[in-house]
Amino acid sequence: MTKIGLEIHCQLTNLQSKLFCSCKANYREFAPNENICPVCAGIPGSLPRLNQEAVKKATMIAMALNCSTPEKIAFFRKNYFYPDLPKNFQITQLNIYGDTSVGGTGTISIGDKKIRITRIQLEEDPGRIIYEGSSSKNQITLVDYNRAGTPLVEIVTEPDFETPREVRDFLNILSDLLKNLGVADPSLEGAMRADANVSVHGGNKVEIKNIGSFHDLEKASHFEITRQESLHDRDIPIAQETRHWDDRRKITVSSRSKEEDLDYRYFLEGDIPWVKINPEIRDELKLKMPESINSKKERYISKYKISAQVADVLSSDKFYSDLFEAAHTESNAKEVANIITTELMGLEDTREKRETSKLTAVHLKELADAIQTGTVSRNSSKNALHAILKTGKSVSAVISELDLGNVSDETELLKIVEKIIADEPQAVEQAKSNIQTINYLVGKVMQATKGKADPTLTLNLLKKQIGI
Amino acid sequence: MTNLKISALEFVEEAKNGNISVEDFIGKTLERIDSVEDKLHAFLSINDKALDQARELDKKIKSGEDVGSCFGMPISIKDNMCIKNSKTTCASKMLENFIAPYDATVISKLKKQDAIFIGKANMDEFAMGLTTEFSAYGPSKNPWNTEYVPGGSSGGSAVSVSSFECVASLGSDTGGSVRNPASFCSTVGYKPTYGLISRYGIISYANSIEQVGPLTRTVKDTAFMLNLIAGIDPNDNTTVNNNNEDYLANIDSGIEGKRIGIITDMMGDGIDPEVLTATKEAISKLEGLGAICEEISLEMVKYSVAAYYTITATEAGSNLARYDNLRYGYDFPVEGYEFNSYISKARRNFGPEVTRRMIIGGFVPSAGHAGKYFLKAMKVKTKLTKEINEAFKKFDLLIAPTVPVLPFKIGEKIDDPVSLFLIDINTVTANLTGKPAISIPFKIVNGLPIGIQLLANSMNDKLLLQAAHALEQTVTLPEVPI
Ligand SMILES: [Zn+2]
Numbered sequence: 001m002t003k004i005g006l007e008i009h010c011q012l013t014n015l016q017s018k019l020f021c022s023c024k025a026n027y028r029e030f031a032p033n034e035n036i037c038p039v040c041a042g043i044p045g046s047l048p049r050l051n052q053e054a055v056k057k058a059t060m061i062a063m064a065l066n067c068s069t070p071e072k073i074a075f076f077r078k079n080y081f082y083p084d085l086p087k088n089f090q091i092t093q094l095n096i097y098g099d100t101s102v103g104g105t106g107t108i109s110i111g112d113k114k115i116r117i118t119r120i121q122l123e124e125d126p127g128r129i130i131y132e133g134s135s136s137k138n139q140i141t142l143v144d145y146n147r148a149g150t151p152l153v154e155i156v157t158e159p160d161f162e163t164p165r166e167v168r169d170f171l172n173i174l175s176d177l178l179k180n181l182g183v184a185d186p187s188l189e190g191a192m193r194a195d196a197n198v199s200v201h202g203g204n205k206v207e208i209k210n211i212g213s214f215h216d217l218e219k220a221s222h223f224e225i226t227r228q229e230s231l232h233d234r235d236i237p238i239a240q241e242t243r244h245w246d247d248r249r250k251i252t253v254s255s256r257s258k259e260e261d262l263d264y265r266y267f268l269e270g271d272i273p274w275v276k277i278n279p280e281i282r283d284e285l286k287l288k289m290p291e292s293i294n295s296k297k298e299r300y301i302s303k304y305k306i307s308a309q310v311a312d313v314l315s316s317d318k319f320y321s322d323l324f325e326a327a328h329t330e331s332n333a334k335e336v337a338n339i340i341t342t343e344l345m346g347l348e349d350t351r352e353k354r355e356t357s358k359l360t361a362v363h364l365k366e367l368a369d370a371i372q373t374g375t376v377s378r379n380s381s382k383n384a385l386h387a388i389l390k391t392g393k394s395v396s397a398v399i400s401e402l403d404l405g406n407v408s409d410e411t412e413l414l415k416i417v418e419k420i421i422a423d424e425p426q427a428v429e430q431a432k433s434n435i436q437t438i439n440y441l442v443g444k445v446m447q448a449t450k451g452k453a454d455p456t457l458t459l460n461l462l463k464k465q466i467g468i
Numbered sequence: 469m470t471n472l473k474i475s476a477l478e479f480v481e482e483a484k485n486g487n488i489s490v491e492d493f494i495g496k497t498l499e500r501i502d503s504v505e506d507k508l509h510a511f512l513s514i515n516d517k518a519l520d521q522a523r524e525l526d527k528k529i530k531s532g533e534d535v536g537s538c539f540g541m542p543i544s545i546k547d548n549m550c551i552k553n554s555k556t557t558c559a560s561k562m563l564e565n566f567i568a569p570y571d572a573t574v575i576s577k578l579k580k581q582d583a584i585f586i587g588k589a590n591m592d593e594f595a596m597g598l599t600t601e602f603s604a605y606g607p608s609k610n611p612w613n614t615e616y617v618p619g620g621s622s623g624g625s626a627v628s629v630s631s632f633e634c635v636a637s638l639g640s641d642t643g644g645s646v647r648n649p650a651s652f653c654s655t656v657g658y659k660p661t662y663g664l665i666s667r668y669g670i671i672s673y674a675n676s677i678e679q680v681g682p683l684t685r686t687v688k689d690t691a692f693m694l695n696l697i698a699g700i701d702p703n704d705n706t707t708v709n710n711n712n713e714d715y716l717a718n719i720d721s722g723i724e725g726k727r728i729g730i731i732t733d734m735m736g737d738g739i740d741p742e743v744l745t746a747t748k749e750a751i752s753k754l755e756g757l758g759a760i761c762e763e764i765s766l767e768m769v770k771y772s773v774a775a776y777y778t779i780t781a782t783e784a785g786s787n788l789a790r791y792d793n794l795r796y797g798y799d800f801p802v803e804g805y806e807f808n809s810y811i812s813k814a815r816r817n818f819g820p821e822v823t824r825r826m827i828i829g830g831f832v833p834s835a836g837h838a839g840k841y842f843l844k845a846m847k848v849k850t851k852l853t854k855e856i857n858e859a860f861k862k863f864d865l866l867i868a869p870t871v872p873v874l875p876f877k878i879g880e881k882i883d884d885p886v887s888l889f890l891i892d893i894n895t896v897t898a899n900l901t902g903k904p905a906i907s908i909p910f911k912i913v914n915g916l917p918i919g920i921q922l923l924a925n926s927m928n929d930k931l932l933l934q935a936a937h938a939l940e941q942t943v944t945l946p947e948v949p950i
Contacts, residue, residue, distance in 0.1 A: 038570050042790050044563065045550045045572060045669040047704050079786050083807055088789035141807075143794075265833045267782055267842065270676030272705055 001202065004167055004221050005159035007195040008174065011125060011150050012057050013184045018149035019124045020048035020091065027146035028188065040149035042086030047271050050075075054151040055102065055275055057183045058122040060285055061153055062103025064181055064292065065117050072276050073122075074100040075269040080262055083143050084126040091269050092154075093121035100274075102153075108177075110169045116158040125150040147190075153183075159197060159205075164222040167196070171214040173293075176316040180293055186214075187351060196221050200228040204240035208252050211245045220245045224252050296321055304333035310341045319354060320345065326361035327368070335368035343385055358392030359385075366395035379451035380404040404452065410461070413445075413453055417461045420444045428466055438462060470496040472632040473947075476541060476689035479635050483540045486529060490540030490584075494522035497542045497586060501633045504950060509608045510627035511587040512547045513555055521584050528582075536581030538696060543578065544628040544637040547588040548595055549680075550669040551575050554585075558671050559603035560593045561817040562791045564798040572669020573704065574638060574680055574697045581696055586634050590624030593819045594788060595640060595673045596780075597621050598648050598891055601882050602821040609878070610652060611950040613915055616875040619649030625683045626653035630948050636693055637683040642674050643776050644870075644895025646681035647907035651870035651919025654909040654945060656936070657683050658690045661926045662902035663708040665694075666701035672787040674780035677899040687908065687937040691715035694929070708927070715930050723938045724758035726864045726931075728922075733769035734868035734894040743918055746911045747869045750920040753942040754867070754935075764859055764866070768852035769897060773889055775852070776896040777825075778832050778845035785829025788822065791815065824885065853901040860925040865935050868894050870907040870919040894921060904929045906936045912946055 015025040021039035024030070038046040055073070062069050079089045093101040103120030127145040155174070161167050171194075175186040186192045194217045199205045208224055211217045228238050243252040291299075293315050300311035315321050320340050328336040344364075348354045367384060370376045376384060376399055387398045399405050420441060421428055431438040438459070445458045470493055474482070482488040498518065505511060515521075525540045545551065548558045550568035552575075557563045571579065578585075592602040600608040600623025608623040610616040611631040618627045622639025626649030629637045639646040641659035650657020658681045665680040672678070682693035694715045701707045730751060735744060751761050793800055793814035800817075802810055818826065832841035859866060872894055881888050898905035903926055907919035920939065924932035 041795065043569060043796075044556070044558075044566065044671045044790070045548075045568070046570075047668050047675075047706075049703055050705055077786050079789060081789065081792065081808065081811060083794065086790065086795070088792060089786050263835045265782070265785070265830070265835075265838075267786070267833050268676075270706070270783065271672075 001200070002162050002225050003159035003199050004161035004164070005197045006155075006157045006161070006167065006170075006217075008155045008157075008171075009125075009193045010153050010155065010178060010184050010186065011188075011191045012054055012153060013188055013191050014182055015051065015054055015057065015151055017051055019051050019054050019122070019151040020149055023149065025150055027150060030146050032142070032144040033146060035146040036148070040086065041145050042088075048091060048269070050272050050275065051151060052275075054122060055277070056281075056285055057151075057181075058102040058120065058153050059277060059282070060181055060289055061155075061178065061183060062106070062120045063282070063285065063289065064177055065103065065106045065108055065120065065155070067106030067117055067120055068099070068104035069102065069277060069282060070099045070104065071278065072100065072274045073102050074274050075272045076266050077269050078264045078266055080264060082126065083141065084129050084148070086127065086145055086148050090124060090126065091272070092123035094266055095119050096266070097268075108170070108173065110166060110173055113160075113166065115160045115170055118156040118158055120156070121154045123152050123154060124148070125152045159199070164218045164225070167221055168214070168218045171217065173316075175214065176293060176318070179318040180290055180321075182290060182318075196224070198224040198228065200225060200238070201232055203228065203232065203238045206238065206240065207242040209242060209244055209255070210247075212247060216245060216247065219250060220252060223250065227252065300337065304328075304337070306334055306337045310337050313341050313345070317345075323361055323364065327364035329365065332365065332368040332372055335371055336364055339364060339368060339381070339385065343382055347385065347389060357389045359389050360392075363388050363395055370395055370399065374454050374456070375399065376404055377451055377453065377455065379446065410457065413449075413457060414461055416445055416448050416453070417458065417465055420448065421462070421465055431466060432468055435468060438466075438468075472496060472500055473685075474635065475686050476636045476684060477686075477692055479541055480537065480539055484529070484535060488540075490522040490525045491519065493540065494518050494542055494584060494586070497634065501587070504611075504631055504633065507609060507614050507950065508611055508627050508631055508633075509606055510590055510624040510631065510633055511544065512557060512559060512590050512603075512605055512624070514587040515554075515585050518542070518584055518586055525582055525584075536583070538578055538581035538583035541583050541636065542586040542634045543583050544587055544589045544625055544634040545575070545585050546591050546622050546625050546637070546639045548591060548640060548671040548673075549575060549638060550671070551585055551588075555588065556671065557588075557605075558594045559591045559605055560819065560822070561604045562793070562797055562815075566796045568669070570669065573666035573701045575669060577697050587628075589622065589628055589637060589639070592621035592623070593822050594671070594784070595621040595642055595645055595678075596784065596821050596825055598644065598888060599878070599882070600624065600649070601878060602819055604819050607878055610875055611948045612654065612875070612912070612917055614950075615877055616916065617652065617878050619652030619871070619875065621645040621649075622657075622683065623649045626650050626655050626657065629653070629655045629683045629685060631950050632948075636685075636689055638693075638697075639681055639683050640670055640678055641681045641899065642678035642780060643892050643899050646683060647870050647895050647905060647919070647921060648891075650683050650907040650909075651921075652875040652917060654912065654917035654919070654948070655683050655685060656687050656690050656906065656908060656940070657681065657870075657919070658694075658906040658933075659898055659904065660694065660698065660929055661708070661904045663706050664698050664710060664904070664927075664929060666697075666704040666707050668701055668703035672783075674783040675787060676783060677779070677902070679899075687906070687933055687940050688716065688719055690906070691719050691933045691937075694933075710927070713930060715933055719934055719937050721934045722757060723754060723865075723935045726759045726935065727862065728754060728759045728761045729764035729859055729863035729866045730761055731769065731866050731868040732763050732765050733767070734872070738890065739869070739872040740874050742874060742913045743869045743872055746913070746918045747867070747920060750910055750939060751867060754939060757938050757942070761867070762863075764863065766852070766855050766859065766897070768848055768855050769893065771848045772852055772896050772900060773893050775845040775848035776892065776900060777828070777889060778841050779849065779900070781825045781829035782833040782842050783829070784822075784825050785833075788818075788826060791818075793817075821885070849900045852897060856897065856901045856903060857925075864924070864928075864931060866923040868921050868923075870894060870921040874913065874916045874918065898923055902926055904932050906932055908936050908940050909945055910939070910943055915949070
């Protein structure tokens with residue numbers, strides 16, 4: 001029996017400023033140590049100035065994960081020495097002296113399974129250490145404090161995962177949820193990191209630290225389970241220890257440091273008064289909270305009769321569901337959803353492609369309408385979409401430029417239909433005995449018209465000419 | 469003839485009227501400092517641009533420009549407050565070369581009012597101590613008798629005010645660090661309600677209880693200074709809104725009918741008979757002014773010093789952890805050291821008292837010991853606060869001697885930290901409970917000063933200053949013999 005628990009660190013990348021000063025939360029574009037001030041650099045005499053917006057965003061995350069939210073939250077100091085920690089203590093949250101973290105216990109569902117959340121805490125990110133030089137003798141350690149003080153939410157789960165697959169599913173759901181809330185962009189480098197604890201057969205718990213991405217988290221837990229299973233099979237005891245994920249070798253390595261023995265001497269951070277989060281604030285946040293992924297999904301299914309599968313894909317991606325919301329009308333919703341999930345998601349599969357794409361919601365709406373009115377066939381619409389992404393031209397311009405308009409002129413289409421019937425006597429006979437096979441002939445007409453023929457009209461003409 | 473003994477209020481009035489040339493006054497102040505510093509050592513550094521700034525201010529007033537309300541006044545600043553581009557050492561070798569890159573809020577407020585920071589005042593290293601003997605740069609001396617300690621930790625501030633090396637000073641009070649030296653040097657020393665004055669830019673020792681406080685020659689001067697530096701500060705989340713209270717207005721309202729509680733627990737075992745006598749005299753003077761005085765016992769006071777040292781050591785252990793000498797500090801290259809061995813070596817530059825408290829601070833909140841020490845201390849703090857809040861339901865003010873003993877000789881108690889700790893017994897209550905307290909010069913006995921302490925409820929600072937002013941008016945004290 002495998003048990004995996006997670007500690008996920010997520011930067012609130014969408015905030016303007018750091019947790020305790022007005023330096024930018026988005027530190028990524030700065031030269032080293034350019035995004036710092038006396039507060040986040042821990043200069044003597046400076047004091048933390050709590051970013052109230054960060055408290056609100058973290059509370060939103062707690063509410064979205066169905067966690068309890070206390071009336072009052074407090075901050076604590078976690079004391080330890082490390083070169084990336086300007087004050088040699090980290091301002092964080094705790095629940096050991098009562099529920100004072102931004103989020104208490106909660107649950108999140110992955111399929112039929114419920115994963116219990118232990119707590120959610122708001123804390124500051126440390127700086128970054130950069131090692132330069134190849135040999136250990138010549139190696140120099142550089143510290144960049146640009147990241148120090150970035151608002152970080154830590155989500156701690158109970159050891160409720162049984163397989164790395166469940167871990168991955170959970171992380172995907174969590175990542176979509178955070179994006180949907182508009183609090184973070186998990187795709188940014190270093191925006192989401194995790195530690196995992198793994199045990200097998202009720203044995204000792206092993207902490208794995210230093211996992212830089214969700215992808216590696218799945219790999220690391222997989223490796224660790226295999227390692228522990230093999231020890232277990234050979235009756236070798238599994239040590240309770242902390243291991244590090246070696247990103248290069250893709251294995252976990254025992255940490256020689258005595259990190260697990262550190263005494264953090266937690267105590268209340270006196271420089272930040274308790275923050276009241278009264279019911280009015282919670283109600284206000286609830287109103288401001290975007291619709292949950294589940295609720296979106298259900299709405300898509302019940303209101304627009306979109307298939308469960310399409311609704312699922314569409315609702316869990318904030319970018320595309322926002323696009324859907326902007327593009328659809330009562331009548332074209334299903335069509336818009338189909339274009340997005342069957343075509344667009346494949347064409348815009350990277351962040352870069354999304355950013356360079358010239359497609360707007362208006363394009364999408366017009367394209368869906370054009371399909372529905374028969375101005376363009378579903379087949380040709382793919383080509384139109386391609387062109388729009390690149391050029392940003394209007395739907396009608398693209399259709400006429402690329403000559404994608406449907407062949408809906410009956411006399412013209414009739415000529416083609418007659419030619420196909422003449423060319424395919426065997427198929428015509430088959431269609432007479434089994435109406436289903438007429439689709440082969442429809443396909444032939446489509447081929448001949450490069451997909452521009454109106455499918456309904458084609459079918460009707462074929463039936464009429466064959467006499468069925 | 470320039471009168472350096474002038475009060476702050478008198479000074480700014482004369483200076484604004486043009487009756488005092490700022491250049492002349494600053495010049496004479498610097499001469500005074502030159503002539504007495506050998507004996508007193510109140511300063512760690514002197515502002516070498518003070519005269520230039522004085523000339524600029526004189527020009528400003530001659531050209532008819534608007535001037536600030538602290539116009540040209542020489543103020544000494546305890547060396548744990550950041551003044552931009554100036555050395556801020558905390559009287560420690562650890563910050564020997566630290567140049568503050570920004571102004572503390574109190575500094576920028578006073579700058580705006582055209583004050584002149586004449587120099588950085590000596591103190592116990594990182595404000596830990598009550599004699600100024602723990603300054604890494606040598607002790608300050610009591611101007612009343614230079615063989616005696618001036619009190620601490622804001623010893624340099626008190627010395628500079630009482631010996632006319634400046635007109636007023638800013639100190640900081642964590643467990644009596646303003647009131648104690650004020651009492652020993654015969655100046656007014658005030659610790660406001662927690663949160664009334666911004667701590668931004670004050671180098672933290674025990675941040676949950678410490679406050680900036682003025683040291684002045686008169687209570688009115690303290691009210692004047694408070695008007696300039698009090699109030700909410702976006703850079704310090706613990707500051708409170710005082711609605712721009714004018715502490716000087718109605719300061720002479722008197723104390724007729726006010727109920728004053730005499731804290732018996734601060735006048736028991738170990739109190740010097742002279743101090744006890746002085747306190748009784750002060751009580752009868754207050755009664756003479758129409759106050760109603762009655763004894764009250766605060767049971768928790770007997771645990772207050774133990775709680776105080778446990779809490780302050782815990783916070784100090786954390787607040788001083790940043791002095792790893794990596795980003796600033798003294799000259800000690802990192803080459804050839806592993807991180808942990810470097811910082812442990814670098815931190816040996818802390819003096820004995822700081823080291824002692826860091827060791828205690830590493831122990832009392834640690835896992836397995838916190839329950840017995842730190843959490844218990846926090847309980848005492850809560851109970852003491854409850855107790856004093858109850859007392860303020862019955863009384864408007866509380867009274868006790870500021871320090872239970874007279875100033876003692878330099879070196880007399882330095883090797884006996886526990887007996888030093890106990891001298892804090894009358895001052896730490898105000899810090900642990902966040903209440904305002906003030907020490908008023910009351911008596912000189914055998915050439916040594918005694919101060920009387922008044923306490924008020926939170927945000928009753930104005931009432932406290934009114935009462936202190938009333939008491940101050942009942943005494944005339946001799947001039948400092950230096
Ligand atoms: Zn900053």
